[in-house]
Amino acid sequence: MDIAALVAWVVTALGGFVLLARWIARGGLRQQQTGTTRFPAPVVFGHFLLAAAGLVVWIVYLAADRSALAWTSFGILVAVALLGFTMFVRWVPVYRTAPPAAGEETTPAERHLPVPVVAAHGLLGAATLVLVLLAALGVGGS
Incomplete structure (x- = not known):
């Protein structure tokens, strides 16, 4: 269960990197001043850093096999999930909303996030x- 959680977490992180890079590349940080984006930078980067x-x-x-670390990781992951759900x-x-006209500058950066990546990132x-919770509970051995 522990390794399955690690693999799921790493694959989820890869999707998150794609979404973060796309949001930044499409002007998400620049749009903070104009209010065009609906994603506040502290939420985006808080999600990433947590x-x-x-x-x-x-x-x-x-490495250490200490249950307190598993529960700490789970608690952090709950906060990450709440921030992720907020962004979703x-x-x-x-x-x-309707697709923007060509060259329209008022398009939020998050409009350009690929739906399959958003869906996979959320589901993973x-x-x-769930896998971290089950591992913290000791289901499936350590």
């Missing part, structure tokens, strides 16, 4: 959360 910190704690747990809720209305994130 996920990375939780992954590091999980790797340390795998903000992304859905942007995605559902949920699977990671």
